[in-house]
Amino acid sequence: MMLFILASTSSNIVGSILLLTGIAKVIEPWKFIQYITTLNLVNSQLIIPVALTFTAIESALGVGLILGVFPTLIIPVSILLLFGLSMLTYWSTSTGKTKDCGCYNGWLEITPTQSLILNTIYIFLLTFAEFFGKYQPTILWQWLVVLITFITSYALVAGSLEYMQENGRPYIDFTPLQENRIWQIEWLGEDSKSLMSGSVIVVFMSIECSQxxxxLGVLKLVQWQDDLPAIVGLIDTKNIQAGQNFVDRYFLNFPVVAVDKRLYRKLNIEVVPTAVLLENGVIQEKWIGLMPMWFINKINQDQGAISTSKPL
Incomplete structure (x- = not known):
């Protein structure tokens, strides 16, 4: 009897983790999309459908494990998924394509080794559940719950991504950089003082970031216009010379500050470019990965035709 209880508990633990990681991807799908893009294994046109489908499968498997839905199928599929993800993590981190597994969508910071160890534990728990579990026959409502979870997860992650694309900010935001919050002086020290008055756009960038x-071209245009906010750029490097080379290479006409990567982690900057619009030191808007259409239209009015056919 005790083995049956432990087996059920093991399945529930792994199922809960899969469900939680699925929820993390639903809330912030752009992080997972950027991770898939970095792997460079999927055609660019398929990246978003792959991200949405994987998130839905992950969530559905989690619910299936928790409910004990057809364990002779769900448990082996989950084991194969974890094994495949482990191999992918080992390959991507050992070749330098990624720095982590991307499994927890940035909600849990772990090393690749820790990720592989956790996956090994999950596989062991599921194997234990497979051999020692005693499950009741699956009934219709359990299948329906798993199916509804798949459809709902797919719809929610698609909606979350669409909201981000339309508004330039997430529907749910857990970071310190949120609307109506005051920019903290300690984030940039003396450099923060120039941000506390007037209209300023602070852009978080990376030297290696293609997006x-x-x-940059749009930001330079904005900097020239008196009726548009001033621009301040941040790059995640403490190498002053590297920062200056970045400015010189792209002939930037706005100030760029080199900051420690720890600031990006503190402010939960997972995707670059990320920008915040400040009015007298208060955050009015936050943009992740692209500029909102109202801002693009404003630039178009001042500068004429600027291509907006693709995310900036």
Whole structure:
């Protein structure tokens, strides 16, 4: 009897973890999309459908394990998924394509080794559940719950991504950089003082970021316009010379501050470019990965035609 209880508990633990990681991807799908993009294994047109489908499968498997739905199928599929993800993590981190597994969508910071150890534990728990579990026959409502979870997860992650694309900010935001919050002086020290008055856009960038380079031309145009906010750029490096080389290479006409990567982690900057619009030191809007259409339209009015056919 005790073995049966332990087996059920093991399945519930792994199922809960899969469900939680699925929820993390639903709330912030752009992080997972960026991770898939970095792997460079999927055609660019398929990245978003793959991200949405994987998130839905992950959530559905989690619910299936918790409810004990057809364990002779769900448990082996989950084991194969975890094994495949472990191999992917080992390959991507050992080759330098990624720095972590991307499994927890940035909610849990772990090393690749820790990720592999956790996956090994999950596989052991599921194997234990497979051999020692005693499950009741699956009934219709359990299948329906798993199916509804798949459909709902897919719809929610698609809606979350669409909201981000339309508004330039997440529907749910857990970071310190949120609307109506005051920019904290200690985040940039003396450099923060110039941000506390007037209208300023602070842009978080990275030297290696290809999307950031798409922003630079637009940001330079904005900096020239008196009726548009001033621009301040941040790059995640303490190498002053590297920062200056970045400015010189792209002939930037706005100030760029080199900051420690720890600031990005503190402010939960997982995706670059990320920007915040400040009015007298108060955050009015936050943009992740692309600029909102109202801002693009404002630039178009002042500068004429600027291509907006793709995310900036």
């Amino acid at each position: 950031c380079k798409h922003w």
